[in-house]
Amino acid sequence: MTRVLVIDDEPQIVRALVINLKARTYEVDAAHDGATALRLAAARHPDVVVLDLGLPDMDGVEVIRGLRGWTRVPILVLSARHSSDEKVEALDAGADDYVTKPFGMDELLARLRAAVRRAEPTGGDEDAVTVETEAFTVDLAAKKVNRDGKDVRLTPTEWHLLEVLVRNTGRLVGQKQLLQEVWGPSYGTETNYLRVYMAQLRRKLEADPSHPKHFITEPGMGYRFEK
């Protein structure tokens, strides 16, 4: 889940933001002053920061610098000041975006999404795209399958089939669905294709292809991939 840190000293604004963000399943922390904000940021490592420049204890630009000293988390600045100088100063200090009050909630959320989307690849890749079993490892991003330390060569159709199954690990995938996802929407009854290619996958990946542990047949229904 995406974690947002909201920093503003006006309770109404904080309340409005928190309600809207939580409704969209963001996880939200809030701070009313700069010192708390910096402490919270360090403790909670938010994925994005929404910062009001007008804080009681310190200059908003100082908060930006304080954050930028150790993190590249996206910072979205809120401010009542429309002056161009203020914007330039905040942006050059390291802010990612600058929204003037009063702002539309839709726009703010869109800018927030843009900021988070940008930061995504840096923060969260590589971990969730590989699936491991005791016999082999599948890397969805690299399109690689490793078995006993060696890469296994798969043909496009084999890979496609494997991909659909792995993306539904533990779930049953109907034969019609498999056929349509791999061979195209006009296929749905050619179950012999499935039999041939499942056999090839098992031969390449299962320790004992005739007694599969991971590519399981559900007779009359479809197939299931288990770790």
Next chain:
Amino acid sequence: MTRVLVIDDEPQIVRALVINLKARTYEVDAAHDGATALRLAAARHPDVVVLDLGLPDMDGVEVIRGLRGWTRVPILVLSARHSSDEKVEALDAGADDYVTKPFGMDELLARLRAAVRRAEPTGGDEDAVTVETEAFTVDLAAKKVNRDGKDVRLTPTEWHLLEVLVRNTGRLVGQKQLLQEVWGPSYGTETNYLRVYMAQLRRKLEADPSHPKHFITEPGMGYRFEK
């Protein structure tokens, strides 16, 4: 030097932007319609795009989608429309920032700096700028390839292709993706280009070009660079 692509059909705005950007030592390309913009983006690979939504030939959002299909270059949208819906649509389509006209040049430049700064780590990863294999060394920053102590001469297309592959070391890169990143978004089926240029790269870099160890073909899918 930072390369900027300016897309706007109003000559005055383009002129103002070009003058201001060049004064700050940016390299500037300009397009006055969407089709030209997409072609220029593919040919010149700008570091940031400034896009006016009101174009004569196509919807600005379509331009965003056309770019996002193959690149993550920062897109800064200009628009006369203040409507919240327009902003949300553009941002969710993949824009990075949205500035309404009339805009202050200082602010625009500051937002441009912010966008470029953010994108830097993707381009300038300190640790991955040189990739070594037992046969040759690729220096992404210096755009140089060294083999047996001597620099290898590569044509622009050869280099571009090598660059995309090396940036995805170990990962499979689909032929469509390769074509679009190297030749531009309107390419995607001309796989013969790939065959010709892969052959040239292998001839120049592989110890045994007919049995490549680093530039590996995945039939029907794409190519993979391995150390």
Next chain:
DNA sequence: CCGTCGCGTCAGGGTTGCGTCAAAGACTGT
């Protein structure tokens, strides 16, 4: 007990995709 249905296995043949070479076209700088 036997017929049917669904699944696994195997091997052959048509088709596709890849590597290679060569030549024509486009571009650049002199």
Next chain:
DNA sequence: ACAGTCTTTGACGCAACCCTGACGCGACGG
């Protein structure tokens, strides 16, 4: 205008892949 380089395009041989049909097996139900 010319020469050199780079890009595009076409043709061909070869290997790999995908489809197809045939057969055997086990499960289930009549």
